[in-house]
Amino acid sequence: MVDPKLLTLIEVEKRSSFTAAAKALNLTQPAVSQHIHMLEKETGIRIFNKVGTSLRLTPEGEILLRFAKRIVSIYRELASKLKDEARGKKGYIVGITHTAEANLIAEVLASYASDHPGTKIKIKTDAIKNLYDKLSSYEIDLAVVDGPLPNKKYSSILLDTDSLVAVMSKHHRLAFKRVLTIDDLKKEPLVLRSKESETRTLFMAALSSSGHSIDEFNVVLEIDNIMTIKEIVSKGEYISVLPRSACHSYGDKEMLSLRPIENLNMSREVSIVYPSDSIDRDFLDALVLSYKEKMAR
Numbered sequence: 001m002v003d004p005k006l007l008t009l010i011e012v013e014k015r016s017s018f019t020a021a022a023k024a025l026n027l028t029q030p031a032v033s034q035h036i037h038m039l040e041k042e043t044g045i046r047i048f049n050k051v052g053t054s055l056r057l058t059p060e061g062e063i064l065l066r067f068a069k070r071i072v073s074i075y076r077e078l079a080s081k082l083k084d085e086a087r088g089k090k091g092y093i094v095g096i097t098h099t100a101e102a103n104l105i106a107e108v109l110a111s112y113a114s115d116h117p118g119t120k121i122k123i124k125t126d127a128i129k130n131l132y133d134k135l136s137s138y139e140i141d142l143a144v145v146d147g148p149l150p151n152k153k154y155s156s157i158l159l160d161t162d163s164l165v166a167v168m169s170k171h172h173r174l175a176f177k178r179v180l181t182i183d184d185l186k187k188e189p190l191v192l193r194s195k196e197s198e199t200r201t202l203f204m205a206a207l208s209s210s211g212h213s214i215d216e217f218n219v220v221l222e223i224d225n226i227m228t229i230k231e232i233v234s235k236g237e238y239i240s241v242l243p244r245s246a247c248h249s250y251g252d253k254e255m256l257s258l259r260p261i262e263n264l265n266m267s268r269e270v271s272i273v274y275p276s277d278s279i280d281r282d283f284l285d286a287l288v289l290s291y292k293e294k295m296a297r
Contacts, residue, residue, distance in 0.1 A: 002075045006068040008035035070137040091120045095131040095143035108290045142274035156271040164266035165258045169236040175257040191221040191238045206264040
């Protein structure tokens with residue numbers, strides 16, 4: 001059972017008020033104040049400072065809140081998994097990046113659930129750093145990530161070796177070329193992912209390594225949603241730079257042309273990462289096999 005004091009802490013921070021938190025939790029204000037006081041006594045820290053009429057977390061309070069949220073999340077997932085077990089169901093929580101949302105992994109997970117009646121798969125989309133945090137706190141069972149693993153704390157299976165490619169409509173005037181040059185791209189209006197995305201970071205790093213800058217290109221749109229980018233590009237005027245694996249969804253082969261860009265090394269590994277002590281190996285193997293089969297089509 002979750003310590004009610006942690007639930008109180010989360011609600012007080014959310015509403016920045018003891019009174020509002022008490023109302024939301026159906027408690028009295030003195031009870032809420034007592035919960036926070038007891039947490040401070042147990043941890044030996046001050047949790048909140050009062051700033052005007054609002055409450056602001058201290059640095060120590062921010063750490064406590066972060067772990068309180070993890071604990072509550074773990075208990076909720078535990079309750080869900082116990083219910084699934086009682087019903088004879090299996091449940092998996094899979095973390096994927098925003099880039100992976102558009103590639104085959106979501107389709108692979110859907111196929112697995114369809115082929116295994118009684119299986120429930122929950123997908124959580126987040127930034128890579130947050131996915132590793134969720135793995136550490138067992139909020140997710142596994143994550144599909146790109147790039148090198150940050151440490152040896154996790155086990156991993158190589159799912160794919162991905163690369164960034166130029167993406168355009170099959171009717172684009174450059175679609176006839178087998179390989180595009182950097183100069184080709186400079187002459188075209190580009191639709192790219194946002195500057196915060198891993199895709200954009202990899203593209204800019206490759207340009208820098210070859211002595212070029214993103215400022216030399218005509219970037220007319222920045223959009224973080226890959227599906228939207230593909231839809232815009234498919235109409236014929238624009239070119240984008242996207243992960244190859246993000247362009248294998250239903251209909252992509254009929255609408256899009258993918259071309260490598262000469263002298264730009266933009267490869268990266270895509271892996272399934274998981275805690276060694278808490279995963280169903282048969283589930284992992286089935287995902288890898290299904291992914292490779294779909295990529296080969």
